[in-house]
Amino acid sequence: TAALLYVKDAAQVVTVAGASGKPKTGAGMNDIGVIACGSVVVDGDTGLIVFVGSVPEAESFVRDRIQASPAVEVHTVDAAGKIVLPGLIDPHTHLVFAGTREHELEMRLQGATYMEILQQGGGILYSTAQTRKATEEQLAEQSEKRLDRFLLHGVTTVEAKSGYGLTTDDELKQLRVARRLHESHPVDIVSTFMGAHAVPAEYKTDPDEYVRIVIEEMLPKVAEEGLADFCDVFCEQGVFTVEQSERILEAGKRHGLIPKIHADEIVSFGGAELAAKVGAISADHLLKASDEGIRRMAEEGVIAVLLPGTALYLREEPARAREMIKASVAVALSTDRNPGSCPTESLPLIQNLGCLMMRMTPAEVITASTINAAHAIGRAAEIGSIEVGKKADLVLFDAPNYAYLQYNFGVNLVDTVIKNGRIVVQ
Numbered sequence: 298t299a300a301l302l303y304v305k306d307a308a309q310v311v312t313v314a315g316a317s318g319k320p321k322t323g324a325g326m327n328d329i330g331v332i333a334c335g336s337v338v339v340d341g342d343t344g345l346i347v348f349v350g351s352v353p354e355a356e357s358f359v360r361d362r363i364q365a366s367p368a369v370e371v372h373t374v375d376a377a378g379k380i381v382l383p384g385l386i387d388p389h390t391h392l393v394f395a396g397t398r399e400h401e402l403e404m405r406l407q408g409a410t411y412m413e414i415l416q417q418g419g420g421i422l423y424s425t426a427q428t429r430k431a432t433e434e435q436l437a438e439q440s441e442k443r444l445d446r447f448l449l450h451g452v453t454t455v456e457a458k459s460g461y462g463l464t465t466d467d468e469l470k471q472l473r474v475a476r477r478l479h480e481s482h483p484v485d486i487v488s489t490f491m492g493a494h495a496v497p498a499e500y501k502t503d504p505d506e507y508v509r510i511v512i513e514e515m516l517p518k519v520a521e522e523g524l525a526d527f528c529d530v531f532c533e534q535g536v537f538t539v540e541q542s543e544r545i546l547e548a549g550k551r552h553g554l555i556p557k558i559h560a561d562e563i564v565s566f567g568g569a570e571l572a573a574k575v576g577a578i579s580a581d582h583l584l585k586a587s588d589e590g591i592r593r594m595a596e597e598g599v600i601a602v603l604l605p606g607t608a609l610y611l612r613e614e615p616a617r618a619r620e621m622i623k624a625s626v627a628v629a630l631s632t633d634r635n636p637g638s639c640p641t642e643s644l645p646l647i648q649n650l651g652c653l654m655m656r657m658t659p660a661e662v663i664t665a666s667t668i669n670a671a672h673a674i675g676r677a678a679e680i681g682s683i684e685v686g687k688k689a690d691l692v693l694f695d696a697p698n699y700a701y702l703q704y705n706f707g708v709n710l711v712d713t714v715i716k717n718g719r720i721v722v723q
């Protein structure tokens with residue numbers, strides 16, 4: 298090894314380790330592996346974590362390394378008075394889109410509902426019109442700014458969905474932009490195809506024809522170009538029915554895409570039950586998920602990705618996180634970053650809302666935005682906890698302990714972000 302990054306003497310290292318390859322559930326979500334006065338050592342060449350532990354052990358680890366190869370360069374990051382967490386992971390975003398929708402905030406404040414705005418051709422369809430008009434360059438430029446802000450809030454990996462193109466070419470364009478940003482930006486992007494985000498105006502009178510296009514034209518091309526790992530649908534009254542959603546997700550599976558679902562957001566619609574039936578990796582939103590749906594998700598190991606920022610922004614009651622945790626459903630948290638129902642890149646704010654709106658504990662919200670979020674995007678073998686052999690995606694917060702993070706809100710306490718063993722925010 299030619300170089301080591303030595304994150305030294307943190308007030309707490311919150312490892313979130315110890316789930317043995319599975320998402321954390323039940324009381325396990327509070328088990329976040331706090332090391333007081335801890336250090337982390339990273340191999341600068343591989344960008345992987347090579348040591349996690351107490352300060353004296355770290356000192357002897359680094360000394361041994363220097364003895365073994367005296368030329369090794371040690372770069373020390375003084376973490377005194379700070380805490381170290383795994384880089385935060387956002388498992389549900391609509392990152393790539395063009396234009397903005399501030400006019401809809403005022404419409405909603407005057408009483409229009411999210412669904413009324415969509416049914417009148419606004420909402421997702423407004424963003425679709427803007428996205429169709431944009432070039433790949435324009436889309437990349439606008440989306441990159443959002444990615445920059447995610448990073449400044451301690452987020453090192455995001456999932457990103459298509460779904461503002463709603464034609465084969467425009468869906469592929471969005472996914473190509475996501476791939477390009479993944480390659481050029483420090484934040485890693487995991488892509489999801491969501492051609493079934495809304496029925497475009499052209500197919501309003503024949504939604505089944507649009508479903509056919511998603512299945513027969515879009516999915517094969519997305520799979521062929523290797524542009525997505527997951528397939529998602531907006532299963533909701535007035536958007537895609539349970540039956541249409543099932544057909545799309547099953548077709549996705551045949552192309553190697555793992556199902557995800559926007560489930561039971563506005564009305565109780567059977568989305569959680571469908572997630573269990575098709576073996577989805579996650580069901581997301583779940584504001585109106587039924588008891589039976591929650592029970593089925595626990596049985597099938599479907600992760601609940603909860604989006605309390607969206608509930609707040611739409612002024613809806615949040616999902617029943619406590620009941621889900623009690624039922625042994627693994628819970629993850631996400632911003633749902635999108636132009637209509639949750640325009641924020643602050644995952645730490647979403648953690649606050651997890652506590653304040655859904656009564657999750659500070660430890661649970663950390664699990665929900667690290668290891669459980671990693672599981673929700675199929676990346677838990679590489680990221681989501683601070684363990685030897687995992688990627689050195691680390692975030693230092695200017696906080697004396699982890700509870701202080703959720704006790705403060707609406708402020709950014711990020712001090713330093715390390716991605717793949719390199720300091721990217723300081």
Ligand code: NIG
Nearest residue numbers: 420421531633635636637638
């Ligand atoms: O997850 N619910 C559907 N899709 C997004 C919102 C997209 C938009 O309004 O642009 C969501 O909330």
Ligand code: FE
Nearest residue numbers: 389391559633
């Ligand atoms: Fe969403």
